[in-house]
Amino acid sequence: MVERNVIEIFAFPPSPRAFKTLVVANHLELDFTLETLDPRKGDFQKPEYAALNPNMRMPTLKHGEYVLWESNAIQQYLALQKPENGLLPKDDLARLDVIRWQFWDLAHWDPATGGYTFERVAKPLVLGLEPDPAALARGEELFHRSARVLDAHLRGKEYVTGKTLTVADFALGAGLMHAEAANIPVGQYGEISRWLASLKALPAWKKTLALAAA
């Protein structure tokens, strides 16, 4: 029986959308429980889960009676648990910049990186299907278009919105959690590679990757 004040995160840890939320919870060292869902067992469609998230997708957060879905919104909720950490800046314009990049993630980066991950990781390793070359070609075009934007933006910046690590870094970095396995051509982009290396060095990144591999 989970205590009322413990945050529950319902997620399939190998997914980048799950990773986005779990890495923030780990970085903030929040007290949370991971409720693992497995798509191979039909967990997303189970009535008790569909009652929490009518999309029947993950992740979902539950904190007492409060329920929230959409990974980037969950990141913000987690950041608000420890506002002093600065993952979601208090200053309005600084916060809007973080939110801008979270929106850009959903509109452009997540589909661009997600195409590779779905075709080269989820299909062969989770669903037992062959990658579709046409989908990979479409994904490649999307990826380079967005990667050029992110790479140029990162020039002269430590993190996506400047000198400070925010939820935007975790939102965008999560799309590259399977970069090697999915053969995402990150190496062509020096600034993205440098920024990604700094995220991978974080203890929370390593801890969350281990959850994904478990």
Ligand SMILES: N[C@@H](CCC(=O)N[C@@H](CS)C(=O)NCC(=O)O)C(=O)O
């Ligand atoms: N925009 C949503 C996307 C959620 C999403 O599509 N999750 C995938 C995980 S890879 C899912 O649950 N897919 C199951 C399905 O499509 O049936 C978020 O970021 O939370």
